[in-house]
Amino acid sequence: MARSSDEHFSFPILIGDIGGTNARFSIITDQHTTPRDFPIIQTANYATIDEAIQAGVLDKTSVQPVSAILAVAGPIRGDEIPLTNCPWVVKPLDMLANLGLSDVMIVNDFEAQALAIASLGDEDQIQIGRGESLQGHSKVVLGPGTGLGVAGLVHARHAWIPVPGEGGHVDLGPRSDRENEIFPHIERIEGRVSAEQILCGRGLLNLYRAICAADGVAPILTDPAEVSTSGLANENKAAAEAIRLFSTYLGRVAGDMALVFMARGGVYLAGGIPQKILPALKGPEFRAAFEDKAPHGSLMQSIPTFVVTHPLAALAGLSSYARMPGRFGVATEGRRWRK
CATH class of the missing domain: 3.30.420.40 (ATPase, nucleotide binding domain)
Structure with missing residues (x-):
């Protein structure tokens, strides 16, 4: 080579x-x-x-x-x-x-998403909640889809430097009495629950089934699209709770990543799932969980969160890099x- x-x-x-x-x-x-x-x-x-x-x-x-x-x-x-x-x-x-x-x-793949958020226009993103992006400060992108991708974007020496990783595999655990009822029924990988076990398409279905098991009812929905559609329409009680909890857990992990990178440039949710569940993310659960990081609540309130709406964001990021590689520290x- x-x-x-x-x-x-x-x-x-x-x-x-x-x-x-x-x-x-x-x-x-x-x-x-x-x-x-x-x-x-x-x-x-x-x-x-x-x-x-x-x-x-x-x-x-x-x-x-x-x-x-x-x-x-x-x-x-x-x-x-x-x-x-x-x-x-x-x-x-x-x-x-x-x-x-x-x-x-x-x-x-999420390095490409990070390259994309370096130059997204207002027409390619929707802000959720409060906060203001500070120019030249670090950013983070998360993408629940087939899996959960995470990458950082750091500005140094006049270039944007993407920082890829496997942040989707951090641990995720319960914090309330209700979550303690549900979590014993979450499917585990080698004994643990990672963020990706919940925050992806199959994870949403996993969460819905765990809620059904905790309540002693038989699950009737069989794929993530059914769960999200029924949950958003409030047509199925367990699916609606799954969507709310999905938003909560996504907020918690997004907040964790914001702290890791001190992402005062913003936290961006990419991929198809955030766009599909945008009404739920605009509800109180996501942003409340994102900001609930005592003793740093005031810091978290100042960090903006966005849903990326560009249909081909990763390709746009790669295109920017291909045309002007010197702008990025790849x-x-x-x-x-x-x-």
């Missing part, structure tokens, strides 16, 4: 956001043109990412990308990168050999492969 301090990427550039369920791709042909987006790909429909790129992108355009910058859901270590919630294994050396690419850069060592 060749490594270089050269930040430049040669056009055309393939950019991709690879999640556990869906993969989204665009091609940037030059510095100034609008990226060309391609139809969303369901990861389950292809055995490998190379097959998905070939069928879903390369076979649909005459433009041959020279470079690729891909955001993947999982830690990046070595030349084979398994995804956290998808059976794909990303192999950049194979991409260089098989897809006509000369330069492949892999970043964490580490390339061990994550960039070149012919």
Whole structure:
């Protein structure tokens, strides 16, 4: 694997956001043109990412990308990168050999979300509650979706530096008598409840089933979409409580991450779930839980929280980086492969 301090990427550039369920791709042909987006790909429909790129992108355009910058859901270590919630294994050396690419850069999926929030416009976000974003201060992005992604964004030396991690796997526990009734029924992984066990699609269903078990009733809803729809409409008591508790736990974890990064630039909720449950997040539970961080309640009140509404935020972040890599302090060592 060749490594270089050269930040430049040669056009055309393939950019991709690879999640556990869906993969989204665009091609940037030059510095100034609008990226060309391609139809969303369901990861389950292809055995490998190379097959998905070939069928879903390369076979649909005459433009041959020279470079690729891909955001993947999982830690990046070595030349084979398994995804956290998808059976794909990303192999950049194979991409260089098989897809006509000369330069492949892999970043964490929430690193891409962090790149996006560096330049979101007001039209791409909705503020929840009080607080004001301070220019040049750290930001945090959280995204409940197939899993729970977390990343920080720190401003230093005139550049935005994304800080990826696995913050979605921090511990989460009960704080009230009602939660003590519910938590024994939450599905565990090796004996513990992580934030991702509740704050994702399957986690919402997990929470709904635990509420039903605590109340001694049979669950009748079978997927996260049913839970969110019934809960928001207040058509099912357990689902409505699940949505309220989901908002509470998301507020707690978001508040924890705000403290870790001293995110006075704001905390951003990305991904599809926050947009779908926006009415619940605008209710009292989310913001109350976010601010309930004694002895730092007054600090938390000053930190704004936002729901990202840009439909392709991660791709927008990657596009900004591809065009102006010098604006961002993105580490390339061990994550960039070149012919």
